[in-house]
Amino acid sequence: MNSTTDELPRIVRTRAEMQALANQWKQAGETAGFVPTMGALHEGHLSLVDIARENADRVVVSIFVNPTQFAPGEDFDTYPRREAEDIAKLAGGRADAVYLPSVTEMYPDGSVTNVRVESLSDLLDGIYRPHFFYGVSTVVARLFLHVQPDLAVFGEKDYQQLQIIRRMVRDLGFPLRIIGGATRRDADGLAQSSRNLYLSAGERRTAGAVFAALHRASVRLANGALPSEVLAEAEAHLKASGFGKVDYVTLVAPDTLQALPDRPLPEGSVARLLAAAWLGRTRLIDNISVTR
Ligand code: PAF
Secondary structure, three states: OOOOOOOOEEEEHHHHHHHHHHHHHHHOOOOEEEEEEEOOHHHHHHHHHHHHHHHHOEEEEOOOOHHOOOOOOOOOOOOOOOHHHHHHHOOOOOOOOEEEOOOOHHHHOOOOOOOOOOHHHHHHHHHHOHHHHHHHHHHHHHHHHHOOOOOEEEEEEHHHHHHHHHHHHHHHHHOOOEEEEEOEEEEOOOOHHHHHHHHOHHHHHHHHHHHHHHHHHHHHHHOOEEEHHHHHHHHHHHHOOOOOOEEEEEOOOOOOOEEOOOOOOOOOOEEEEEEEEOOOOOEEEEEEEOOO
16 A cells, blocks of 8 residues: 555546656556456446456546547447546555546547457447447557556456457557456345446346346356357246347357357356347447356
8 A cells, every 4th residue: 555544546638637647657676456447336346456456556547437438329328427526436546547538638639540359349249339449459550559557456346348359459469468356246136337327226127137047057068058048048047037129148269259159068168158238329349258
């Protein structure tokens, strides 16, 4: 820890100030860990911040609701913004700095350069939100250049995003390490997410069905059941629990995210089971690892 318990993190709003701070740390021989977020911080985010703290001397958390990852009609305007509460949650030495850039700081006027991680971005959520991962990879690349971290932590909750960022770092040679943080869950298994705030009380009671369906499916797959049967059962479980449209329940290779053939998982293999489904106006995603 680098601060006393009630100390607020340093607030940084410009790229120039962020880079000066990063340079100061580098010159002192200190490493920096980075957690990019869109704010409305919950325990899941804080667990990623704690992973950064365990692995680096300094910790930066960015809070930036990135317009380029929202399509027209999505929830950019209503996305929860809780700057003061978020900063308070990072006090007491949890983070050394909070980076809160403006839109023009991230996307200077006239900026037309984007990062596209082809193929991985066009699967799964990329089918339903075609703009989404291009906005994510573009902003994360820009944030890496602003913050210059030695490592960055992303949640496994957004598994496809994590794999895309790993691939971008590898392809572009960003000099940093990516760490995946385990999903934090509520008592009923619901993966913690800022968008859970959108759920009504009734929807919240139903929402735990995503994890229940995935968990049951993972046990069946680990015991050698046929994927097509298990995935159909999981989808039926979600619909029977009160979910509307199920965008996908799928079993993929953990790194390429390519769908696996419809045969029992080979002994000793690892796969990833992912789901996306609508509960009222809220789209929930979740995923778990399956080991045979
Ligand atoms: O996972 C998120 O909150 C966002 O997609 C990220 C990585 C902060 C980029 O805007």
